[in-house]
Amino acid sequence: xxxxxxxxxxxxxxxxxxxxxxxxxxxxxxxxxxxxxxxxxxxxxxxxxxxxxxxxxxxxxxxxxxxxxxxxxxxxxxxxxxxxxxxxxxxxxxxxxxxxxxxxxxx
Amino acid sequence: xxxxxxxxxxxxxxxxxxxxxxxxxxxxxxxxxxxxxxxxxxxxxxxxxxxxxxxxxxxxxxxxxxxxxxxxxxxxxxxxxxxxxxxxxxxxxxxxxxxxxxxxxxxxxxxxxxxxxx
Numbered sequence: 001x002x003x004x005x006x007x008x009x010x011x012x013x014x015x016x017x018x019x020x021x022x023x024x025x026x027x028x029x030x031x032x033x034x035x036x037x038x039x040x041x042x043x044x045x046x047x048x049x050x051x052x053x054x055x056x057x058x059x060x061x062x063x064x065x066x067x068x069x070x071x072x073x074x075x076x077x078x079x080x081x082x083x084x085x086x087x088x089x090x091x092x093x094x095x096x097x098x099x100x101x102x103x104x105x106x107x
Numbered sequence: 108x109x110x111x112x113x114x115x116x117x118x119x120x121x122x123x124x125x126x127x128x129x130x131x132x133x134x135x136x137x138x139x140x141x142x143x144x145x146x147x148x149x150x151x152x153x154x155x156x157x158x159x160x161x162x163x164x165x166x167x168x169x170x171x172x173x174x175x176x177x178x179x180x181x182x183x184x185x186x187x188x189x190x191x192x193x194x195x196x197x198x199x200x201x202x203x204x205x206x207x208x209x210x211x212x213x214x215x216x217x218x219x220x221x222x223x224x225x
Contacts, residue, residue, distance in 0.1 A: 042218075046218075049212040055214070091210055095169040096211040
């Protein structure tokens with residue numbers, strides 16, 4: 001299985017801050033990466049697919065970039081509703097695997 | 108917009124079989140556009156892909172669970188199901204049914220159902 005390593009595991013930030021989350025797969029995965037947001041007690045929500053394509057309805061302050069083995073999710077200006085845990089997922093090889101998550105907390 | 112809803116026992120004894128059903132509304136489970144997935148999340152932990160089934164009934168199981176997993180579709184009820192045999196405490200998790208368009212990035216999720224093995 002492809003191992004997905006996210007960093008940091010948690011980040012404290014304030015409303016309006018720029019937040020950057022990294023995801024590194026153990027193998028090359030081209031651009032076959034998605035990002036999800038999960039709030040407590042809720043199912044994950046797809047934010048980004050194909051490494052950089054914004055899912056319909058997702059605010060433009062979310063952006064994704066990268067390819068190969070180095071990917072980034074950026075929240076350009078953190079809003080109160082963005083405090084959550086974020087997961088990356090590779091879909092290059094079956095089974096799809098997820099990163100360990102990055103919890104974005106209020107500073 | 109597709110809606111998915113899991114149902115099944117919340118408590119299963121060790122060594123027994125976990126059985127869950129996902130009811131689909133807002134679309135046909137027979138659609139060639141969709142794959143139907145089961146994903147789980149142990150309490151406080153990350154996400155694990157269990158397996159998928161497509162419109163033709165082809166199944167794709169996580170090798171780590173393959174010997175214990177069966178996913179099936181009931182087109183007459185617009186439902187798909189998960190069976191996981193010989194469960195242990197390690198199978199305690201929030202189980203999500205979900206769907207994707209064949210790419211494995213998940214657009215629609217059920218609300219999740221907690222299954223405790225004890």
